[in-house]
Amino acid sequence: GDSVTQMEGPVTLSEEAFLTINCTYTATGYPSLFWYVQYPGEGLQLLLKATKADDKGSNKGFEATYRKETTSFHLEKGSVQVSDSAVYFCALSDPMFSGGYNKLIFGAGTRLAVHP
């Protein structure tokens, strides 16, 4: 079945450091890919998305490129801030497998801690 694998955390960085969080996926069909972020005590917020191969999603300085050849969707940011400290989830929707676009399959999440 479909699955998403993320690098384990926590990831600890100093402010202004470069961030990469790895995400790979297995899917039956042609999935859409997402990154969601969860701040302490809150629900999930969509960070960015990509719907087809070679698409690049971007938002708030974060970027991720849909790589079909490597089945990856790694999250990157050139210069992190303390306010980026949160848990990041990679996810996919694969309607060919799941029967609908609103069923997301999530990775385990990666906790990011940014220190001043």
Place this chain on the structure above:
Amino acid sequence: KAGVTQTPRYLIKTRGQQVTLSCSPISGHRSVSWYQQTPGQGLQFLFEYFSETQRNKGNFPGRFSGRQFSNSRSEMNVSTLELGDSALYLCASSLVAGDRDYSGANVLTFGAGSRLTVL
């Protein structure tokens, strides 16, 4: 516009009891999905409702059920609570179900969740 509203935010129950959680989607959104978040299993899909009909269901026992009302508000119910049901239950709403939205990929908007503790 108002976001997805979940109530209650926190609740404590004992084993064997039942619980009902409520979700009010963003105005105009007709699809409501529910997810369970636990430290051990992560985020798992429970079910999705659209136009008062269950459209999709995850791999959970029959103790977990839900419904949707004509105003798109949704409730989920867990009967005969077990310790393992302790979790953050997240509700998400979307404009459509089953088809891609205008952006090419359905975007789910999540609520802050209802944190259930079973003692």
